[in-house]
Each structure stands twice: as structure tokens, then as C-alpha cells.
Amino acid sequence: MNSFNFSGKKILVTGASGFIGSHLCRRLRDSGATVHGISRTVQSSNEACSHWGQGDLADIEVVRDLLRTVEPDIVFHLASHVVGARNLALVLPTFNSNLVSTINLLTVATETNIDRIVLIGSLEEPEQSDTYVVPSSPYAASKWAGSGYARMFHELYQTPVTIARLFMVYGPAQQDLRKLIPYVTLSLLRKQPPKLTSGMRQIDWIYVGDVVDGLLAMVQAPNIKGSTIDLGSGVLVPIRTVVQKLINITDSDVEPALGNVSDRPMEQVRVANIADTYAKIGWKPTTSLDKGLEYTVDWYRELSDRN
Numbered sequence: 001m002n003s004f005n006f007s008g009k010k011i012l013v014t015g016a017s018g019f020i021g022s023h024l025c026r027r028l029r030d031s032g033a034t035v036h037g038i039s040r041t042v043q044s045s046n047e048a049c050s051h052w053g054q055g056d057l058a059d060i061e062v063v064r065d066l067l068r069t070v071e072p073d074i075v076f077h078l079a080s081h082v083v084g085a086r087n088l089a090l091v092l093p094t095f096n097s098n099l100v101s102t103i104n105l106l107t108v109a110t111e112t113n114i115d116r117i118v119l120i121g122s123l124e125e126p127e128q129s130d131t132y133v134v135p136s137s138p139y140a141a142s143k144w145a146g147s148g149y150a151r152m153f154h155e156l157y158q159t160p161v162t163i164a165r166l167f168m169v170y171g172p173a174q175q176d177l178r179k180l181i182p183y184v185t186l187s188l189l190r191k192q193p194p195k196l197t198s199g200m201r202q203i204d205w206i207y208v209g210d211v212v213d214g215l216l217a218m219v220q221a222p223n224i225k226g227s228t229i230d231l232g233s234g235v236l237v238p239i240r241t242v243v244q245k246l247i248n249i250t251d252s253d254v255e256p257a258l259g260n261v262s263d264r265p266m267e268q269v270r271v272a273n274i275a276d277t278y279a280k281i282g283w284k285p286t287t288s289l290d291k292g293l294e295y296t297v298d299w300y301r302e303l304s305d306r307n
């Protein structure tokens with residue numbers, strides 16, 4: 001874990017109650033920042049944020065009011081509807097929570113005086129180099145369009161925005177228990193066979209603590225405004241290998257039901273360019289997949305023992 005000093009900085013984290021947002025808020029607080037968090041759900045307690053707001057960022061008046069009240073030096077925009085399924089029902093929620101919220105934030109941030117905005121892109125976005133581009137899901141389309149708007153805002157209006165392209169993030173306290181690693185881990189701990197796809201998809205997995213280090217390094221690096229920074233491990237590992245590692249760590253004799261769920265169409269296979277990231281922000285991941293999965297299993301084991 002790198003040490004950063006954000007003393008005296010006012011930092012707004014959108015999506016602060018989410019998986020990555022909560023880890024980021026704790027690190028920012030420990031680095032001396034005053035952290036303002038926001039999401040739609042009322043938070044009864046969130047010890048990492050000194051100030052908590054509640055609102056839907058798809059409403060531009062909420063965003064105007066938020067930035068006027070907080071006057072942040074830096075914004076990390078993590079709020080998003082994070083579901084990669086292909087269902088029609090996901091088109092509007094991803095459009096509103098991902099694209100409209102991003103455009104609202106970019107618009108209001110450009111009208112005000114903010115040093116840095118970090119937007120969160122995704123490995124699910126189609127490659128820029130493709131000539132005929134078809135995003136693979138409503139989520140991918142919304143993230144891809146959001147990144148396009150960010151580049152446009154930077155070019156046309158000099159908005160100080162940088163995009164962090166995150167790969168598949170895992171780690172303790174991922175609240176959405178339908179996501180692969182929490183789902184498989186809890187199934188194994190409960191001695192139930194997880195129902196899975198073929199498990200052949202190759203994914204670049206990255207530990208949440210490394211992602212937080214990368215996000216903090218991004219706001220301290222010079223000359224990267226307008227660019228996209230990959231935060232991944234730089235290595236592809238198939239889902240079935242990760243499942244086998246989880247079986248080994250939990251010492252389980254449960255057989256996973258591979259092939260029980262259809263593979264999704266048009267899955268992206270993309271690996272982070274971590275040499276480019278290191279050159280731009282001096283960051284590289286430090287947590288191996290084996291270590292990261294051990295930390296993750298420990299956390300879910302405690303959760304499982306408590307319930």
C-alpha cells in the first residue's frame with residue numbers, strides 16, 4: 001500500500017457506498033482528506049465520509065447543488081449501475097445512472113473550479129481501434145459513451161478529467177453477492193455447488209486495494225488530463241482457474257456446476273496495458289491473485305460465520 005497525503009483537500013466521491021467507493025473513502029480519510037460521499041440510498045452511518053449527501057446524479061439540479069455546497073478540489077465519479085447482463089430492462093437504468101449522471105457531472109464541473117475529475121471507465125467498453133464498434137451490453141454502451149463525452153469535454157472545454165479504465169475488480173466487502181467471486185466463495189463456504197457458465201472467459205482480475213492506490217496515484221500524476229489510464233493486473237486468467245483457486249483456498253470438496261449457465265454473447269477479452277500506466281502514473285499492482293483471493297475469502301468467511 002502506497003502512502004499518499006491529501007491533507008487539506010476536499011474530495012467528493014460519488015457512489016461512495018459501493019464496493020470500490022467504500023474502500024476509496026477509507027483510504028482518502030486515512031490520507032488526511034475531508035471526504036464527501038454521495039449515493040441515492042440514505043446512509044445511516046458511513047464512518048469513512050465526514051459528510052454524506054443523498055441524491056440521484058441523473059438529476060442535474062442535484063449535481064449543481066452538490067458541487068455548489070461541497071466545492072471539492074477533486075471528484076472521483078464512481079456512481080454507476082454496475083450490471084453487465086444484456087437485458088433490455090437495463091438500457092434505461094444504465095443510460096441514466098451511468099451516462100446522464102456523467103454528463104451532468106462533466107457539465108457542472110466545467111462551470112465551476114475543480115482541479116481534477118476522475119471518471120471510471122470499464123474493461124467492458126469496446127476497443128477504440130475497432131472500426132465497426134458494437135458495445136456488448138447496455139452497461140458497456142453507457143460506459144463507452146461516458147468516456148467519449150469525457151474526451152470531448154477535455155478537448156473542447158479543457159475540463160480537467162482523466163478516465164480510470166478498471167478491469168475486473170475483486171476483494172473484501174463487495175456487496176453485490178451475484179458477482180462472480182462473492183457468489184462462488186459464499187456457495188463454497190455453504191457447501192453448495194455454484195452454477196456457472198463454461199468458465200472459459202479470460203479476464204484481467206485486479207485487487208481492490210491496488211485499484212485504490214491507482215486512483216490516488218492518478219490525481220497526483222502530472223500531464224495526464226484527457227487520457228485513459230488502465231488499472232488492471234496485465235494478466236488474463238480464465239474464470240474456471242479462479243474458481244479452482246477459490247476451491248483450494250476454501251478447502252472445499254464441492255464440484256462447481258460449470259456450463260450450467262449460458263455464456264454471454266460478445267464477451268470482451270481485454271488485458272490492461274500496465275507498462276503504459278506505469279510510465280504515466282508510476283503505479284503497478286502489488287497484490288498477486290492468490291494473495292488477493294485469500295484476503296477476499298477471509299472476509300467472506302467472517303461474514304458467513306456471523307450470519
Ligand SMILES: NC(=O)c1ccc[n+]([C@@H]2O[C@H](COP(=O)([O-])OP(=O)(O)OC[C@H]3O[C@@H](n4cnc5c(N)ncnc54)[C@H](OP(=O)(O)O)[C@@H]3O)[C@@H](O)[C@H]2O)c1
Binds near residue numbers: 014017038057166175
Ligand atoms: N467492480 C468492478 O469490477 C468494476 C470494473 C470496472 C469498472 N467498475 C466501475 O467502478 C465504479 C464502482 O463500481 P462498484 O463495483 O463499486 O459498484 P457498486 O458497488 O454497485 O456501487 C455503485 C455505487 O453507485 C451508486 N449509484 C448508482 N447509481 C447512482 C445514481 N444515479 N446517483 C447516485 N449514486 C448512484 C450506488 O449507490 P445507490 O444505489 O445507493 O445510489 C453505489 O454507491 C463504477 O463506475 C463501475 O462501473 C467496476
